[in-house]
C-alpha cells in the first residue's frame with residue numbers, strides 16, 4: 081500500500097502522461113520549448129493547435145492572437161520574434177500557401193520562427209478533413225527565390241512532441257524559419273504522450289549579442305561559426321531589418337558582392353549543416369533487402385508491414401525520415417546502398433521519391449507505394465507493391 | 475536633440491526624387507518625436523514596400539522594413555509581444571489600403587496602440603505611377619491612359635468606420651500642423667491614423683498636369699481647409715484637415731493583459747501544483 085502514497089513527485093508524473101491528439105502533442109512540445117507568442121488563423125486540420133494555445137499561453141504570461149488571415153499571422157510572429165520571443169504559427173495547405181511570401185522574408189531577414197503545416201488533401205481547398213502529404217515541395221520551394229529551409233516531421237505523438245522542441249531549437253541555432261510538416265492523421269489521432277521532466281530535453285535559447293551599448297553592432301555579420309547573435313527590438317542596439325538584400329547593418333544593398341555573399345550565407349548555413357540537421361529512425365533496417373522509406377503517418381503503415389514481414393523471415397526494413405529538408409541525401413544513399421529495391425511510401429505523387437531517386441546509386445530500383453485518395457495508406461497497399469517487386473504475385 | 479540625431483546619416487542622401495513629399499513627412503515625424511522627448515530605444519518603425527516605406531531605413535529607431543502591405547501585421551506582432559514599445563507605421567496609399575487594406579481595417583478594429591501614417595500621394599510611386607485606391611476617378615496613371623474609373627476611399631471615414639480611436643488629416647504643405655497632429659497621434663493610446671496628403675511630382679504630378687512640387691504644394695493649400703473654418707463652411711468641396719476623432723476606447727494590449735491575469739488566476743485555482751511547476755521552469759518576461 082505504501083507504494084500508492086502520492087508524493088508531490090508522483091502527482092507531477094501522472095500529470096505528465098496524457099492521451100492526446102497529435103496537434104496537442106505539438107502544443108505541449110512548443111510549451112516545453114518555451115513558446116510565448118502564437119498568431120494564427122483557423123484551418124482544419126490544424127485548428128486545435130490555435131485553440132489550445134489560446135488557453136495555455138496566457139496562463140504562463142504568453143500571448144495568443146487570432147489574426148485576420150494567414151499572411152498576417154506569419155507577419156505577426158516575425159514581429160514578435162524580433163522582440164526576443166519564441167514564436168509559432170500553425171496552418172494547413174491553403175493557409176500555408178498564403179504564408180509563403182512572409183516565410184521567404186523570415187529566411188532573408190533570418191528570423192527564428194516555427195511554422196506548422198498539418199497537411200490535408202490538395203490542391204486548393206482540396207479535402208480539409210482527410211490526409212495527404214502533398215506539401216513536401218511547397219515547404220521546400222513555396223516561397224520564391226533561392227533559399228534553404230528546414231522541414232521536420234514525425235509519425236507518432238511522442239516524436240511530434242520531441243520534434244517540435246527540436247524545431248524551436250533549430251530555429252534559434254540557425255536563425256531561420258523551421259517548418260513542421262505533420263498530416264491530418266497525426267494531427268487528429270489520439271495516442272499516449274509522456275511529457276518529459278523539464279531539463280530532460282535540451283532547449284536552445286536565443287543567442288544574444290554581447291556587444292555593449294554604444295559599440296557598433298552588426299546584426300548581419302556572422303560569427304566564425306556562422307551564427308548571428310541577435311539583439312531584441314526595444315534593446316540598446318537599433319538596427320534595420322529588411323527583406324531586401326542587405327549589408328551587415330541590415331541596410332538595403334545591391335552591391336553584387338553583398339548580394340552574392342548573403343545568398344551563399346543563407347543557403348550554406350543550412351545545407352552545410354545538413355548532417356547536423358538530419359533526423360531519422362531505423363526500424364528493422366539491419367541487413368534489409370527491401371528498404372521502405374517513409375515519414376509521418378504513412379511511416380506507421382510501413383513500420384507495421386516491415387514488422388509483419390520480418391516475422392515471416394523476409395528482410396524488409398524502414399528508414400523513417402524525420403527531417404525532409406534539407407533532404408538527407410547522404411543518409412538515404414548509405415541506407416539504400418545494399419537494397420534490392422527501395423520503396424518510398426507516401427501520400428502524394430512521389431515528392432520524396434523524386435528526391436530519393438536523385439541521390440541513390442541506382443534510381444531504377446526505387447519504387448513508389450502511394451495513395452492519393454485522401455485515405456491513409458495501409459500495410460496491405462504497400463505489401464501489394466512489395467510482392468510485385470519480389471516477383472511473388474499479389 | 476537636433477534632427478540629425480534621429481537619422482542614420484550613413485544612408486544619406488535618401489532615395490526620394492527632388493520635390494517628393496515623403497521627405498517632408500519624415501521631417502515632421504522626427505520633429506514630433508523630438509518634441510515629445512521620446513527615447514529612441516522605445517520606438518519601432520515598421521513599414522511595407524514603396525517609396526514611402528523606405529522612410530524606416532533613414533530613422534535611428536528600431537526599424538522593420540517588411541513586405542508590401544503587411545507593415546501593420548508585423549507591427550501587431552511587435553506591439554503585442556512588447557507593449558511598452560511605441561509603434562510608428564508609415565505607409566504609402568497603395569501599401570496601406572490596396573494590398574494592405576485588410577490589415578488596416580483589422581488593426582483599427584482591434585484598437586491596438588499603433589500610429590499609422592498614410593503618406594497619400596494618390597499613386598504608386600515606386601513602381602512607376604500606376605493608379606492607387608486613393609487616386610479617385612478621372613485621373614491619369616500609367617495603368618490608366620484613358621483616366622481612372624475607380625472611386626477612391628475616404629481614409630478618414632474608412633478609419634472611423636473600422637474603429638480607429640484617433641483619426642486626423644493634414645498635408646505636406648501644412649508641416650507645422652503635421653507635427654502637431656503627429657504628436658497627438660503618437661501620444662494617443664489606441665489605433666491612431668494620420669493621413670498626410672503628399673506629392674509625387676515625378677508620376678502623379680506629371681501625368682495629371684499638376685506641375686512641379688511647388689505647384690502641387692500650392693494645390694494642397696488651395697484644395698484643403700481646416701475643420702471648423704469659415705473657408706470650409708463656405709466651400710464644402712474643400713478637403714477638411716484636422717483631428718476628426720480622438721476618443722478613449724479599450725486598447726488591445728491592455729485588454730489582453732486582463733485576459734492573462736484571468737487565465738493565470740484560473741489555473742492557479744484549478745491546478746496549483748502543476749502551475750507551480752510551470753512557473754518555476756518557464757521565464758515569462760512578456761507580462
Ligand SMILES: Cc1ncc(C[n+]2csc(CCOP(=O)(O)OP(=O)(O)O)c2C)c(N)n1
Nearest residue numbers: 523524525526542566567568569598599600
Ligand atoms: C506583393 C507585392 N506586390 C507588388 C509589389 C510591387 N510594388 C512595390 S511598391 C508598390 C506600390 C507602391 O505605392 P504606394 O504604396 O502608394 O507607395 P509610394 O511608392 O507611392 O510611396 C508596388 C505595387 C511588391 N513589392 N510586392
Ligand code: SF4
Nearest residue numbers: 490491494525599674
Ligand atoms: S516616384 Fe514619386 S513617390 Fe517615389 S520618390 Fe519619386 S516623387 Fe516620391
